[in-house]
Amino acid sequence: MVFVWDDKHATFRSTVRDFLAANLPANWEQLAHGPASEAQTRFSKEFCAKLANAGLLVPHWPAAWGGRDADPWTALILAEEMWCVGEPRGGQYMNVNWIGPILMRFGSKEQQERYIPPMARGESLWCQGFSEPEAGSDLASLRTRAERHGSSFRINGQKIWTSYARAADTCYLLARTGLGKNGISIFLVPMNTPGITVRDIPSLIGEGDIHEVFFDDVEVPDSAMLGVEGDAWNIVRAALSLERVGIPRFALASRMLERAVTALNNADRFGSDVYVQAARARAACEAARLYTYQIIDQRCRGLPTGPEASAARFATVTCERLVAEFVVEHCPDALAGGDPLLLAHHQRAVVAGIASGAAEIQLNLIATELLGLPREPR
Amino acid sequence: MDFTLNADQLALATALEGLAAPFKEMPINFRGFALASEALEEQLVQAEFFDVAATAGLGPVAAALTVERLARLPFAAEVALSMLVHPHLPGNAWPRPLALVEDGRPGRFVARARTLLIAHGDKLSVALVAPDEVEPVESIYAYPMGRLTRASETQARAVPLSPGDAAEVRKWLRVATAAEAAGLMQAALDSTVEHLRGRKQFGRPLGSFQALRHRMAECAVLVGGTKLLALKAASTASESDAALAAFHAQESATRITYELHQMFGAMGMTLEHPLHLWTYRLKVLLSDLGGRGGQARAVARH
Numbered sequence: 001m002v003f004v005w006d007d008k009h010a011t012f013r014s015t016v017r018d019f020l021a022a023n024l025p026a027n028w029e030q031l032a033h034g035p036a037s038e039a040q041t042r043f044s045k046e047f048c049a050k051l052a053n054a055g056l057l058v059p060h061w062p063a064a065w066g067g068r069d070a071d072p073w074t075a076l077i078l079a080e081e082m083w084c085v086g087e088p089r090g091g092q093y094m095n096v097n098w099i100g101p102i103l104m105r106f107g108s109k110e111q112q113e114r115y116i117p118p119m120a121r122g123e124s125l126w127c128q129g130f131s132e133p134e135a136g137s138d139l140a141s142l143r144t145r146a147e148r149h150g151s152s153f154r155i156n157g158q159k160i161w162t163s164y165a166r167a168a169d170t171c172y173l174l175a176r177t178g179l180g181k182n183g184i185s186i187f188l189v190p191m192n193t194p195g196i197t198v199r200d201i202p203s204l205i206g207e208g209d210i211h212e213v214f215f216d217d218v219e220v221p222d223s224a225m226l227g228v229e230g231d232a233w234n235i236v237r238a239a240l241s242l243e244r245v246g247i248p249r250f251a252l253a254s255r256m257l258e259r260a261v262t263a264l265n266n267a268d269r270f271g272s273d274v275y276v277q278a279a280r281a282r283a284a285c286e287a288a289r290l291y292t293y294q295i296i297d298q299r300c301r302g303l304p305t306g307p308e309a310s311a312a313r314f315a316t317v318t319c320e321r322l323v324a325e326f327v328v329e330h331c332p333d334a335l336a337g338g339d340p341l342l343l344a345h346h347q348r349a350v351v352a353g354i355a356s357g358a359a360e361i362q363l364n365l366i367a368t369e370l371l372g373l374p375r376e377p378r
Numbered sequence: 379m380d381f382t383l384n385a386d387q388l389a390l391a392t393a394l395e396g397l398a399a400p401f402k403e404m405p406i407n408f409r410g411f412a413l414a415s416e417a418l419e420e421q422l423v424q425a426e427f428f429d430v431a432a433t434a435g436l437g438p439v440a441a442a443l444t445v446e447r448l449a450r451l452p453f454a455a456e457v458a459l460s461m462l463v464h465p466h467l468p469g470n471a472w473p474r475p476l477a478l479v480e481d482g483r484p485g486r487f488v489a490r491a492r493t494l495l496i497a498h499g500d501k502l503s504v505a506l507v508a509p510d511e512v513e514p515v516e517s518i519y520a521y522p523m524g525r526l527t528r529a530s531e532t533q534a535r536a537v538p539l540s541p542g543d544a545a546e547v548r549k550w551l552r553v554a555t556a557a558e559a560a561g562l563m564q565a566a567l568d569s570t571v572e573h574l575r576g577r578k579q580f581g582r583p584l585g586s587f588q589a590l591r592h593r594m595a596e597c598a599v600l601v602g603g604t605k606l607l608a609l610k611a612a613s614t615a616s617e618s619d620a621a622l623a624a625f626h627a628q629e630s631a632t633r634i635t636y637e638l639h640q641m642f643g644a645m646g647m648t649l650e651h652p653l654h655l656w657t658y659r660l661k662v663l664l665s666d667l668g669g670r671g672g673q674a675r676a677v678a679r680h
Contacts, residue, residue, distance in 0.1 A: 002379060003609075003613045004613075073379060275675055275677070276670055276671060278677070279622070279678070280625070280674075282622060283623075283625050283629065283677075284603075284626075286607060287604075287606060287607055287626060291599075291603065293379055294381050294606065297379060297382070301382070360592065366598055367594055368591075370598055373583075373586070374585050374586040376586050376588050377586065
């Protein structure tokens with residue numbers, strides 16, 4: 001076991017940091033407050049194109065798709081460095097982490113050639129059409145329907161809590177083509193298709209972040225279906241195994257805790273009465289980091305992701321909460337105009353246990369798969 | 379970064395399983411508080427396990443893994459300080475067993491120790507002890523506890539450690555606490571899982587009730603996190619990592635000892651079930667090195 005970075009990875013981290021120092025504008029922290037705001041969306045497109053030109057957008061992708069076959073540690077380091085300055089890639093992190101890789105695995109040749117190159121150039125933004133008013137953590141109960149009409153599908157239904165929907169050019173949409181869990185299919189739907197309406201939902205998370213998306217007789221060719229009809233569950237599982245540890249939230253949480261402690265120190269307010277709370281938050285950040293690293297290590301060795309990924313996610317949710325609570329209690333001014341990045345962190349932290357599925361689902365998985373406790377009767 | 383064990387470490391882990399096997403069950407008629415095995419320690423001496431930290435290819439990570447694994451046994455043995463702290467005592471005239479006496483209060487293995495670490499506030503000293511300078515103390519803790527009989531006399535001839543040596547020893551004491559706590563928590567958790575799978579109430583296993591499943595899952599995340607932090611601290615030998623590992627161990631143990639006893643109900647209150655062997659060792663570890671406040675001060679300093 002070795003817990004320090006080798007030269008190759010340390011050098012890559014320096015390269016990414018140098019790039020950020022050279023390319024983040026002075027007002028970046030003011031922009032970072034709304035991950036899907038118009039200002040950040042515009043900035044992220046320019047920024048991702050620059051990242052692509054520097055070979056830093058998709059280094060872990062295969063060379064055939066614009067990458068250089070770098071290992072999963074490289075992808076993690078990239079994600080850590082991006083997330084801990086406030087994620088200047090905006091919603092494009094999803095392309096890099098899982099949408100691109102999923103299309104490489106399950107997409108048709110036509111879909112791959114249409115969608116992957118713009119992702120590798122940093123030009124496209126996607127949204128995920130997963131949750132519905134009646135289907136959140138219980139995703140399998142979704143109702144949006146895609147009915148076949150000749151060589152096309154007609155889609156009707158409603159999605160909700162959809163991040164980036166206003167600015168996205170394509171939706172990764174789950175819709176029902178039959179009954180039950182095996183009656184769900186995935187469609188790649190251009191957001192400018194007639195019949196799609198996007199409505200903003202003002203939220204605590206940040207400007208322009210979440211939306212309702214309505215599908216009224218939206219017609220897509222059957223070539224828009226990803227993989228095999230009814231196979232959505234398998235594809236989503238593959239995506240989740242990539243995404244459960246996709247956002248290294250502990251990196252920003254840890255950085256923001258340091259920032260808060262520095263602010264307290266500067267004001268001569270970091271006293272022994274605060275030490276325990278600070279240590280609790282910091283230990284939680286480090287535990288989440290090590291859990292995540294363990295998953296990346298397994299990935300490097302080609303091992304399947306087990307229930308430890310759920311433990312990594314829960315540990316991450318815990319550290320987000322502890323840091324956010326620390327900041328609110330000890331640096332309350334940060335949320336009232338005092339520090340835009342601490343505010344941005346708070347807005348992301350409060351959703352850590354909810355976005356990509358309630359953390360309680362992870363607790364169920366840990367109980368059943370890691371501990372071997374009997375399932376709850378349904 | 380590399381989370382895999384090397385060939386030597388894997389071979390050690392296999393050897394350890396064989397060595398631990400005869401000690402994995404509490405004796406059927408045992409109804410006491412402290413259960414310890416000098417026979418286990420003797421076997422560890424014979425198999426040269428106490429040299430693991432200083433052996434090329436094994437090192438402190440293998441030592442921490444050994445401490446964690448042995449802490450899962452129902453039998454307590456003086457392993458953690460001998461394996462992780464002993465290599466960092468100045469000079470080499472300090473025979474094991476080792477024990478720590480903090481601020482004059484009773485400590486684990488003190489009555490059998492040949493070398494004592496004596497902590498007073500930030501000061502740390504080390505002393506050879508004669509058998510008549512220590513005595514056992516009856517307690518509900520599951521370690522054999524002991525205290526000094528002539529504390530001021532022993533303290534007076536103890537060798538004070540320089541600030542640098544004291545910091546080094548204190549750091550490894552933290553790693554030892556974290557590694558031992560990780561093993562104790564894992565064993566207590568495993569035992570509770572078994573109980574929740576078998577014990578039925580309201581017509582179904584207790585472990586199928588979500589109210590318990592979620593709390594158990596949270597406990598499991600804390601235990602796994604403690605082990606990872608302990609191993610990292612053993613590997614990096616950083617004061618900050620050691621303090622974080624010990625903090626997380628004590629923080630997690632505080633919650634876990636309560637939660638697991640709650641889930642065990644009255645059965646966990648009896649001495650015929652081994653749960654207390656792990657939880658009442660954890661309760662001793664909670665106050666190590668100033669408890670969470672002490673670790674938090676160290677985290678703040680580094």
